[in-house]
Amino acid sequence: MQGVINTLRPLLLGGLLLTVPFAASPKNVTPDPNGLAPHAVEDLAYGDVLFYFYEDDYFDSITRLLAARQLGRVPHTQEEAELLLGGLYLSLGEHVEAGRIFEALLNKNTSEFVRNRAWFYLGKVWYQRGYLDEAERALRQVSDKMDQRINAERYMLLAQLMMRQGRYDEAIATLSSWHGAPDWTAYAQFNLGVALVRRDRLPEAISYLDRVGNMQTRSEELLALKDKANLALGFALLQAQRAAEARPILQRVRLEGPYSSKALLGVGWADAGMGEFKRALVPWLALRKRSLLDSAVQESFLTVPYAYAQLAATGQAADFYNSAIESFDSELKRIDDSIEGIRSGKLLDRLLNDDKKDTLTWYWQLTTVPNAPESRYLYALLASNEFQEGLKNYRELNFMSRNLDDWRDDVSAYDDMLDTRQEAYNQRVPKADAVLAATDLDRLTQKRVDFESRINEIEKSNDVAALGTPEEQQTWARLKRIEEYLTAHPDDPNLSDIREKHRLMKGVMYWRLSESFRARLWNERRSVKELEGQLKETQKRAVLVKQARVGTPLTTGGYASRVAAVRARIDQLHERMADVSGRQNLFLQSLAIRELEAQKVRIETYQVQARYELAAIYDRISNGPPKSPPSAAPNVTPGTPPNAAPDTPPNPPPQSQP
């Protein structure tokens, strides 16, 4: 069984629909002609979504996918992302949203493989949730060109769906033409046999049920099905007054299996049906030692004294009826206590107490029940889709409620953070204002422009001295002054030596300045460029500071209002959650109580029968020995007269129209 569940797990739409991508594992490297071709990572955000998906963390996966979509981070994988989103909604049990996405997507150019898978799983989830019409519509969209096992399951689902709707003839037609793997065949034959019995076509049903009842298998799941087939056929034969044929078939049921109690009861009825009351006592007495929780065991509390009565062992019959009445009394008391326990409202929390897995998956089911008094009555309930789906909803609401609690803490932290940001802003603004006020960027820019013009002028006029060192410029100025003096005294013969020296020194100086002029000019130009860059950066920063000065309160305020809005949504969802969760709890509680009430009614009916038969025995004893063997036929309905026909064998149990 577990294996079956695992193969259906929601690799679900993701793994199967996406046949995912990027050369990850060897199996992904090989292109799948039916699925999407493997390809390299195109959107990191989509890969991130898949990471959580592959970890079975569907809640995180869907959150990230929706966020990535909103932020435009999956531009290359939109269609895949949309398919995955549908699958994720399905995994979280949101079949309506999933259906909407699939219906929109599957009309596009998706491959037949993808389309089939999507419709199949959608149909399956709808079937489980009891949306039978929707399930049938989805399952009928699936073509036969798909995995054989899944196709087999699809037909089985369709047949079961028809049977649930009482459309047995259609189910018979579907199952008759069905072909699939051997293990599925057994289920098909069983269901076909059942449908035929329900249409009163026992002769045709026998061959199918008998085939399943005789199959060779070691699989525990199929062994259980085999038992079930033998039991169904055995009781169908008993009902058709064919006790002798029923007996060997009922004896095929394993003694240690889940159906052994009913089989023992049936074998007893088969013996009784053939008038072999002493032989009937063997299985019935064995059955009577088992747990009274089993309805077959409860019935044995009546059939044992009935058989004794048929064998004219009136005293033993009376003893067993007395014992049955006492046992039923105790059981009724226990059921009442359990109903009270359930009404206290703690049933679901107790059921989920051991469920530690903090993730949401569509295939989650409660498989163990807590050690509580009411648990023993609830196995049948836990096997029903209705209860399991309701419980799953309740569990998911609990999970989401915890999720909202976590967010509420985070959102409080955001508030603190925004307050801190605002405070920091308030502290920094005066400093920033002071710096901005002290900085005349226009003046600095003008200075840079003037400086550049000056450099251009120097270059143009080849003013080599202008770029000299201070000492050089000083020397050059002195030489200029000497030159001016010499020019003012052109005929002074005493100055001829000095004139010669001046010419020489000026030549040397000019040579030196000219030699380094180009390099110095380049350096100056570089300085101008650097200055230009720094000024631009400073201007940019000044703009940013001014923008931040104006924008920060707006941004902080924007975030603050967003935080306030989400907090309000959290609170509102919390309220709705508490309301819906409470109603879900009450609903499931009512299902559990209904189940226990039904068990109570059944036991009360048995008890009434036992009392009636006991009274009849006492009546016969007080009125003298009977002229013919007594009838100990249990009387179900109070007031129904006991059947007096002494030798009529009891009619075996199964209903004609279950």
Next chain:
Amino acid sequence: MNFKHRMVSLMVCGALLSPAWMAMGETPPAPATADAPAADAPAPPASGAPPAELKTLDQEVQGLKKDVVDLNKDLFVLQEQLLFPANTQVALYISMDVGTFFALDSVTVKIDNKEVKNYLYTAREADALLKGGVQQIYLGNLKVGKHELVAFFSGKGPVERDYKRGATINFDKGVGAKYLELKITDRVPKHQPEFMIKDWE
């Protein structure tokens, strides 16, 4: 007699003629003491729909769950925008391609010589990477400008030997968000894993 016994056994055996659901993986394994009738009792014919109360509740639960999912999305976006604004955001991702020559145990990431992440992988996470998942290993803030990222990968290399390798990238952080991918690939000709860092522009 017939009537009475039929009534009795009806209650016991009502389940026997219900279709076999178990194969479909819908119900939990039946306990040995399972009292089958209620579970297997056929649904009322014709309609086949779940009880109205269940359906209404189910639809309400679905609407509620969708609202919670939507709120989670909005909170996720708000959190990212608030804590990691686009102008300073830097996101590191890790991916594995094939993984024949390398089984990942841990990754250490340093940005500008400061350790920002040291992540130890569970088998489940490593498996998710192998299947094609890409993990966002780090989300943080960096100033605009030049930065250096160094990543160290530890695990089992070819022939099950301990294996540790590093990869480095120098990158420019502009005014937009920066995405970097740490890639582990198989270099088939050399039968060795290869570690690269890709700068997503």
